[in-house]
Structures are given as structure tokens and as C-alpha cells.
Amino acid sequence: MNIDLTMVIVYFVIIFLVGIYKSGKQKKDAESYFLSGRSLRWPAIAMSTIATNIQAGHFIGMGGAAYVYGLAWANFEIDAVFGILLATFFFVPLYLKMKVFTITQFFEIKFGSFVALSYSIFSLILFGIIYMGGALYWGSYAINGIFADELTLLDTFRKLVENLFEISLNPVTFRLYIIVVFMGVFSSLYVYFGGLAAVVRTDIIQLITLLGGASIVLVLAVKAIGGFSELYNPANYPDITTGRDHLMHLFLPSDHSKVPWPAVFFGMALLHIQYWGANQVILQRALAARSLKDAQIGLIVGGFLKYVFAALIIIPPIALVGFYKPLEDPDQAYIVLVNTLLSPGVRGFVIMGLFASLMSTVDSIINSVSTLFTFDIYKKLINKDASDENLMKMGKKSIPFITLSGIMFAFALIYIKYHGFNLPLSLITNEISYHIKAGYTILVLAAVFCTNAPRKLVVFVFIGSAVVSLAFKYFVFPDMNWLNRTGWVIVIGYAILAIVSYLSPGKKVKWKDLFIVDSRQVGYFGIVLAVSLVVLNVLFR
Template identity: 30%
Template structure:
């Protein structure tokens, strides 16, 4: 395998210099109040919003995992990259309600729609979930990528990345995160696109790639009898998880809330949806090419997760290798920055400000910085734990979103589309949903030690896609039933927060926030999604 040349190191060094310059410029800007620090003064344009959405989503584990799916025969997982239609759903359906309510966080929106208990629940739950899954997984996967690419110690690579990202996130807040993510998106796209083009050419073009693969390898649709990826549960569950992630999760939605108005936020989601389609060509295709080259005897790797790095180091010329490596570093740092900033916002706005409602703005900004620093320290503390954790548990940390998404998705969707849903129904769904998710996860982890005829063995053995789809239906029925058996919310509680309670003035104001350009852009994104689905059939 080739090593990095001097030119590669120059390119990587230039990336860090550019990032440092942008971060310093942003840090010197005003950060005097919470709106400045947590939402960039609500003044971001559509390009920065869309780039920030994309960069937040693409982490090192995402890059390596998606390429591994292409190289390891898990093409059905491609459907998670076709969630561009859900990204634009955030802009068209959810954003007007979020923006009009003036909230900083998703738990704060639940309090506006339901009550304070739902806000407390989602705040604490989200913080714990971020620290235990997003922070740990991103740091761990990033450390592996950096150590394998740059041939440096795992500890050193992970530590340097966490500290550098933490510094500009602590000092610059959301504005620093958003603007650096815009730069990182450009670098990531250019670097990965170059690898895709070079690797496909080296395999004899796309026809040469397909000839080297088994018949039917490119089909993303499996029969419903398939034990791993039955098509109907895959479509349903990926949509449920996608709605939670793209439309209700603070990690993503905070970027849109920072837009200067609804129109810029919606256009940001349309641009972000278009960018969301790129990983198919930037990461999945290189994985497929790596398998084709392996079948031709031109490349060798032991694990599908090694496919991307092996392809990079063997098929890219000097200088361009450094560009792709800089793109991977950008992916890691942008994901980490988003996590740090979202955790800080949740703690400061939803917990500290609730306990200290009279705290001055300057104090809240300082608390936000301290909270970010604390999450950075937790990220570092997780490194040795993740190093020693079993591979099986690591996989479950990755897939746990399929179990936590159904109750949250049900509450947000019903809360916006059905004004009869009340706080009792929402709280019952969140609490019981968490309990069911915990029982499922424990049963799945320990089923090998259970009696095969027991209920918990069966419960933990159901295909996770099938389970999540039925779990979501259960949550919807539970939320509606409890709400219908308890008093309806008052008109004041739901006014402007559900489709059925919008005034004519609010409807007219919403219509004024979009034009033919926005509609055409959204239809183009949906058309590309359909085209990709058809292309990966048969």
C-alpha cells in the first residue's frame, strides 16, 4: 500500500490552515447573547444551512460504513441515503411550526405543544443518547480512520481531533460550526468525487465494474422473506428513523433554526437534500468499485470496512490522496462540532435556563461554553472505553436509533398533524416507548443466554426492521388512545402549532415564503431519489 507523499501532507496542512483562519474570523465576531451563540444570530443563508446539514450528517463512521456496505453486499442500506425527501420535508412541513414558535430546541417545542414534562424528558434523554452514542461512536470511528490513514497512534489521532474541534466550537458557537462546515463540505465533496472518478476509470468504467460483480449484486430490493433486509419493513423503518433524525432531532434541526427566515431555511433543506444524495456516488460507489477490483485481483483487503482506505491509498495519485484524507478529517470534525454544539444548546436552554430563568444572556453564553467543554472531556473519556468495548455492543450502539426513533417520531408527527393529541398521550408514548426500547435492546443483547422458547428470546430475535415498524404502529395507537381517553387540549394550547389550528393569516404568510423555484428544486430532488431507486433494481 502506498504512503502519503510530501504533497499529500502539504494539502492536509493547508486544510487545517484554512479551517483555522475561518474559525479565528468567526470567533472574533459578536457572541454576546444566546441567539448569537446557539443559533448564529438566526442569520444564516441557504447555502450555509444546507452545507451544515450535510456536513453534520456525514461522519467518518458514515463514510467507512457506507463504503463497507457497497463492498460487503449490503446494498439495501442504500435506502438510508435516499432520505433526501425527508430533508426537504423538514423545510416544507416542520420548519414553519418550529420557526414560528421561536424555539431554540426540539424539547422546547414539545413544551409549547404539550407541557414542561415532555420537554424535560426529551432534553435529558437526548443528552444521554448523544453522549452514549453519537459522541462515543464518532470519536471511536474517527480515531480508527485517522490512525489507519495517517499511520499515527489511535489515541493521538482521536485526542488531537477532539481537542481542535472542541476549541473552535467552544469559542465560536453555532456560527463557527456552520461556517467551518460549509468549508468542510466543499473539501469533502471535491475529495471524494475525485476518488470516485479515478477509481471507476481504473476499473474500466462503470460497465467494467458491473462485469466484475455477481449477478443481481446491485439490487437494493430484497423479498419480504429475506432474513436481513425485507423490503417493506426496510422502507417503513428507514422512513420512521429518517423522520426522527432529519425532522425532529436537535442535531440536525438546529442548523435550520439558525436560518434568517423560513424561506432561507427551506431552501437550505432543499440544498441539503440535494447534497444528501451525493454519498451514494461519493462513498457507496467507491465501495462497489473496490469489490470489483478485488474480484479482478487488482486490490486486496480483508474487511469491507477497509475498502475505502485501501482504494484511496492504491488508486489515487500523490496530492489527491491528501485531498481525500482532508475530506475525511472534515467529515469527522464537522460531525463532532455539531454534536458538541447541540449538547451545549440542550443543556443551557432546556436545563440550566429552566432552573435559572433569570440568568443574564452573557451568563448563559458562558454556561454554553462550559457545557461544550464538558462534552469534549466526556468524548475524550469515552476513547478508552470504546477501545475495549466488544464489537457486538458497538454494532448495537450504531443501530439503537431504530428503537428510540418510533416513540419520538410518533409524538412529533401526531402533535403537528392531529390537534386532539394532548400532553398525557405524548408523555405516555415517550415513557412507555423508552421502556419497550430498553427491553428490546437488553433482550437482543442477552438472547444467546435465554431459553429459545421464552418470550424475551422471541422478542429480542425479531428482525430489527420488522420490530421497529410494528413498534411505531404501537406508539401511534398508544398516543391516540390515551389522548382520546383524557381531556382535549385547549384552543390556546394548540393555536399555530398544528395544521388544524392555523389561522388564515398564518396560512397566507406561509404561502408567501416559497416560490416556483423552491417547488421545482424539491421536485428535482424527489425525481433523483426515484431514479436511483430504479437504477438499483434487478
């Protein structure tokens, strides 16, 4: 057993022990299990939130896209700051004021039980299946690519299964299936015992590990291409297809098929509102904040961390284009970097970081989806008088089913990847989820800014947005960029609700009453974050 694999195994053991630490002494009530007793301070909120957000799919999937499209793919990270700022000063203060466990409960207060139930069901599908399956897929893809030689034991097991059932199995996909099952089950175990407190404890360790490992790859990749200035040298990109002279441009031509610059400020920006403002998986730490100040500072610090990870994820694959032979599969970019640039031991540390990104995402999804199911389905529809003990038991019982759902979707992604699909797979998973996310964005904007919108109309627009999105894709605007298409769905849906809300009787909402800042210090931090977003867009345009 080599040193890299040994380091990874030891890391798994440490994470598991940290996860279950003090689980037996934890208070036996729902608030402690699902929201860590609403006691989180801003450093924990910042680190755990970003650890949840950054997954192996960012390094493998986004890295593959960056290898092809360059810095433009960093917009998915950098422009997240727009959504973070709205969540910090408009959405999260309302959630904390209402002391909700889930975002669904907020929507129920605003729009009634049907909208809330619809949101919850869509969320269970989006997070428990698509997000979790995607995270497990990318993790297995990375593990198999890096540890191909060390996984010969799985080939022995495969042959045993083939002989036992008299079937023929693909060696690569079989290894991926086994890895997916292992990672899903492993991550679910410490969530089962420790709840959100376990997730936050492990996330902090995993973020630090991830930052360290990814920083090493960034430094070595830039050194390999000849320094930072060489990233801007057109001679390093002879086969560039973006329409620009090098890959270090944030903005691509307006007619680019994947990330045209208008889409960055339109569809992409609007979708960040949903991800950071109405996402149970991301906002569960903010909901568990000790105070509004902790929640707001935690999210703002998280915004600055997004800049850091934009560099860590996107720049190394760009550098790879300049110093390595062309890759047939762009998704191999980060794996090639790890296997090419790193020596034993250092390689193990970086691999630990990749595992950290996977586990921190999967454990958070499991915890949040369990919370959604327990409060929005079980307590609301099955056992309205459930005690805290009943809620905790049901939350734990739901974990195996959530894990299984994510595993099955990961299996589907593996099948797609290894049956003739050659483009970066993140494009497909994004498009699938955005049919749902458009409705989420409309819903959260309407809940905050359209207080007089009729509930039946909200239901119609929310459900109808997915139908309109599909119609736009397959019938009306099949050639339109997917971000722009989703942006138009959001604009049309929200415009309908905003106009009707304005014309309806009742007290009109005032923006100044919705913009909530805990203190002047928090306001200054927010201004700095907002200005930095503008500066980065100008500098790297």
C-alpha cells in the first residue's frame, strides 16, 4: 500500500471519529440535531457553507469546462457573490426572524401549504437525487482516475461477481459503482449519529484540507506553464475555440454557445439568487446561526472564499492547456494535474482535499434533505403531533433512503458518461436542474418582494415555470443558450407576479424595510464585497 492511499485511509478514519465525537452527549431535541441548537458562529457558518458548496464536481467537472472554455467558467463562482449579497441582506434576516427550520416553512407562511409542499417535493428531487448523485459521481470519477492501479482488488471482486452470476461487467464502471456506494454510505454514517453538528465539525476540517491541497496544485500548475504571465500568452493556446486570444477572459463573445457574456449578467445572475437565497442545503448553517450578525458575516466571508476557489478550480486546468498534450476527455484535466505534478505524499494530501470536497457536500445534502423530509413531509402530513424524539427518529430513518436515491442517480450518470457521451457532464446536470431552479428563483423573489400576489397565481406561475422552461428548450427557443433561456423564464414569471401584486389592494412593500443590516460593520463588509465583484469583472473582462 503506497503512502498516498495510506494517507487517504487515515483521513477517512479521522473524519469519521470527528463526525461522531460527542454525538452521544448531544441534546435529544430536534433543534439540536437538525440546526445544532441555533448556536453557530460566523467562522463555522462561512467555512461549512463553502465546504458544502464546493464539491469534487467543481474540480473535475468545472475543471474540464475551464480546460475548454477558460476563465469564463469562473463566472459560476465569482458571480455567486451577487446571490450571496441578496441572501445576506434580504432573505436570511426574514428566515431568522420567523425562526423556521426549513425554507419550505417560510414559503408556507407566505403562500400557503400547497406552494410549500410543491417546493419541498421539488427540493427532495433536486437535492436528494440530482445534487447528491452528481457529487457522488464526480467523487468516484476522481478516485478511480487517481487510484486506478491501487484498485485492482475491486477487479478481483468484479471477476467473482461475473463468475457467480454468469454476466460480463465493464471494469471501469464496476469500480465506479463500488466507490459511489462506499462514499455514500460512509458519509451518511456520521450524519446519522451527529446531525448538523457533526456536519459542521467535519466541514471545517475538510475546508482547510481542501484549501491546502488545491493551493499546492495551483502553485505547481502556474510554475509548470512558466509563471502567471504565461497564462495570457496566446501561443500557449493554439487550438483555442472561445473566440478570444487566450483563456484568461471572464467574458466570451455574445454568440458563444455555452457562456456568452450577456448570459453571465442575465440568466446566471438570476439563478444565483435561487442557489444562495432559497437553497436548504446551503442555508441550513445560516438558519442555525447564533445571531443575525453571525449569519450575515458568515455569508459575506463565504463570498470572499468564493473568489479564492474560483482561482483554485479554474486556473490550474487553463495552465494545463499550455504545458501538456491535448486531452481527449476534458474532465480528466484535474486528475492529470494531480498525477503529473505531484510527488508521493504531497499527492496524498491533495487527494485528501478532493475527498474532503466530496464528503462535505454529500453529508450536508443528506442532513438538509433529511430535515426537509422530516419537517415538510412527516410532521406536516403524516404525524402532525410528532414529538422531538419522533422527529429525530424519522430524520435518522430517512437517511438510508436519501443515500440510496443519490447512489442510483450517480449510477445513471456513470452509464451516460461511459456510453459515448464526450462533452463535460456538468453541462447536462446543470440543464436538468435549471428547469426546476427557475421556479425556485421566481418563488423566493415573490415571497420577499411581491407580498400582495394572489396565492393561486403564485402556484400557477411556480408550477408552470418548469413547463415553460421545457417548452422553451424543445419547441420555442431550442437554439437559445440555456442560461438565457432560463433567465427569460424567471423574468416572465416574476414580472407577472410583480405586476399583479402592485395592482392588487393591500400594503405595498418598501425595499428599505426589507434591506436589513445587523450593524454598520456588517454593512461595510457587504459594500467591500459588492465593490470587489465589480472590480474583478472589470480587471478580467
